[in-house]
């Protein structure tokens with residue numbers, strides 16, 4: 385079933401830069417998709433348009449039946465509830481514990497405390513950090529911090545998990561652990577869209593790979609490797 389669709393999407397920033405050009409793309413529910421390409425090729429722009437941080441200049445982006453570009457500013461928060469986002473730099477709140485960081489994403493929706501507790505512990509269990517609920521981010525390794533960020537991203541059970549260079553600050557072994565967590569989330573049914581520079585990871589994962597060059601989608605491999613880009 386089609387879950388995400390880019391139809392004739394262009395993005396020109398106000399300064400005249402064409403960041404994405406004539407993009408057509410379809411992603412099925414439950415897919416795991418890597419977006420790769422050199423720095424400046426449009427990966428972040430593509431991802432930002434998916435969660436409506438940026439709007440396309442032309443074309444349509446459909447996410448779960450919703451035309452994302454048409455979502456009003458006042459309704460973006462509703463869209464974002466359906467999407468989990470993980471960034472390279474974790475973006476955890478340093479003064480909150482692991483538990484509080486994850487709960488923060490839920491409590492603003494006014495859930496009862498026992499419901500919050502159940503969901504937070506479930507998310508932390510999934511990323512293997514149930515024993516660290518009382519720790520502060522500064523007391524955790526980079527990989528653990530990223531796993532907390534992943535728990536926070538999935539605590540609302542989103543249909544889509546967007547990852548922008550999630551292993552960019554991590555060493556290869558830690559990156560692999562983090563990727564296994566994301567793979568587990570995918571195995572449980574969440575669609576994953578991940579921008580990355582991590583060649584080794586892409587090669588090992590054998591998932592769909594979309595390759596961007598100067599804002600254009602130039603290659604799309606079903607079970608790709610990074611090496612394919614030079615073929």
Ligand code: ADP
Pocket residue numbers: 397398399401402403421422423424425426427428429430
């Ligand atoms: P990537 O994530 O692949 O590095 P980006 O999507 O960040 O690529 O950038 C694509 C192009 O758009 C680059 O030329 C970049 O300089 C430009 N760009 C990105 N964000 C902005 C912005 N907010 N305003 C103007 N130009 C931008």
